[in-house]
Amino acid sequence: MSKNHLYVNLYETLKQQIIEGQYKSEDKFPSKRALGQHLSVSNTTIEHAYQLLLDEGYIYSKPRSGYFVSDIETLPIIPTNINHAHQIFSSNENFHNPKPDYDLAFNMSEIDTEYFPMKQFRKYAKDAFEDDELDLLLHASFKGEISLRQEIAHYLFNSRGVTCHPEQIIIGSSTEQLINLLTDILSNGKFLIENPSYPPIKQVLDKKQITYLQVPVSHTGIEIDYFQKSNNNIAYVTPSHQFPTGYVMSLKKRTQLINWAQQSEGRYIIEDDYDSEFRYFGKPIPALQSLDTKDKVIYISTFSKSLFPSCRIAYLVLPNKLLSTYNQLNNKEGNTVPAHTQKIVANFMKSGSFERHLNKMRNVYRHKLTTILNALMPYQSQLKIDGALAGMHFTLTVKNSLTMKQCLENAKKNKLKIIPFSQYDNNQNSAKFILGFGGIPISQLKEHTDALIKSLIV
Known part of the structure; x- marks a missing residue:
């Protein structure tokens, strides 16, 4: 989770604790130093979170006394389901969506974000908001x-x-x-x-x-x-x-x-x-x-x-x-x-940044595709590859004795997500899959391909 967003999570958590009644009206809030030490985060993070609570009226400050909880009955309450602060900060996993059942995936809709020219794009974003x-x-x-x-x-x-x-x-x-x-x-x-x-x-x-x-x-x-x-x-x-x-x-x-x-x-x-x-x-x-x-x-x-x-x-x-x-x-x-x-x-x-980016990504995706195809080549008697001349996906038909169900069960054992072609073609009964490779990091290509081979080869 980006540190820039850490204070937002803390703000949401403390707000929810106030709404749920864990803090009562006029209760004294922890000092910024004490809460920072308890959660092992910077004073800046605490200050930003407290400022949001102040802005929305959930807490108020008394000179030389600290922060206190406002009258809860006067606040606009929007219930949400947020973990307590100690739960959120105890593990990075709490900042993300629940972990899927698979670690590897040939997803269709993903691209490789690692090579995106963010610096140049940010410059044009700044220019667009000039006076x-x-x-x-x-x-x-x-x-x-x-x-x-x-x-x-x-x-x-x-x-x-x-x-x-x-x-x-x-x-x-x-x-x-x-x-x-x-x-x-x-x-x-x-x-x-x-x-x-x-x-x-x-x-x-x-x-x-x-x-x-x-x-x-x-x-x-x-x-x-x-x-x-x-x-x-x-x-x-x-x-x-x-x-x-x-x-x-x-x-x-x-x-x-x-x-x-x-x-x-x-x-x-x-x-x-x-x-x-x-x-x-x-x-x-x-x-x-x-x-x-x-x-x-x-x-x-x-x-x-x-x-x-x-x-x-x-x-x-x-x-x-x-x-x-x-x-x-x-x-x-x-x-x-x-x-x-x-x-x-x-x-x-x-x-010209767009054209340069396309040229770079064309080489990146060609390298990814070639790496995967070369790894699958020894198994061409069991696997049939189609649609690999262009784009960011190809299809793979299993020609051995494995059924669709067996292939998917094997993939699950190998923590791999693969998409059956039948999701797009109701008449497709064979063990055929549609594989997107654009979003797979180059460093993980071998791991993905090895899991694919283990799942589909007998």
Whole structure:
């Protein structure tokens, strides 16, 4: 636990003791020195905690006499469940969430925070709160801060070949929020989505009772043949690193998909390019939008993997034909990303720090993936690896005699958390797993991989 937060825990604990009646009105509070010695913390920590209690009226001071508890009946009481001070300070474990059953995990949503350029990012955060940035205190544009949309437009052109104007870009707090917006823009849309697919797309469509058809995915991408048998007109795909299989859509299928969209006025493709920054083997594959000549591709992506998940910035690029529809929407949701956060990211990108960070992380994640794959190579007769060309996850199918249940039981014995692929595909009965490696520290790669091998190999 950070020392900067220690005083907050102490304040919360003492406040709760007052609320629960362990201290009565007019009781004398311990001196700062005495409590500091008892808890083995600095006087500064005690002073900060006492000051918060003073500010909120839980205690008051008497000159040369010390601190005393206020009349409890006059205080706004909000019961909470907080441990006593001696319990909190007796063990560091009390500062954290309950310890999980596992020590090792191939989590999907985590990134490696060790290499994040916090010093540079902090500088841009400070700049965003300077006196000449008062406009950021006002309501942000519905589409998002223009400075960020400009930087995204430059970045997409240079990295993915996506051609767009900043006016075509809309900022949102998540892919799910932007999908929800798209269903309003494409109000008559009937969707074709991948099977298995990214869960939020299905959740949004189910919630809004929008018609959709689930189309199987093969090693080369979504099966285009199904499109011709359907009257559905909106295709949602993850071509650069299909979620959850990890497959990369072939150039042939990309061309077929674009041709399908161009055959009818009302057809559109939503291209979710969620972790396209990270491709480790082979030549980079261009975005679908860069191959489109008739404004048929809606491009969508996020900073969750390229920066950090709590950044909460996603964005979409609308074809010009749909911009007027967006502008005419009634009751559009206001932009939910804080203007200061948008400004910070815009400056981070403009300085070149974002590109340097991506280059560094591409090497870090390539090293992690290669290390894991090399360790698994001797067991390729028992394990089948898919989707490891790009992104921050791959799939692993167990080909020996172990069942899913046995694999999970073995993993539990080895204190390892692995995610069954069946969480994303109800038709998956074999022992198949989806493994995220981004958040595993390099120093723990061997430990994780050894536990994985012990759990899945006979």
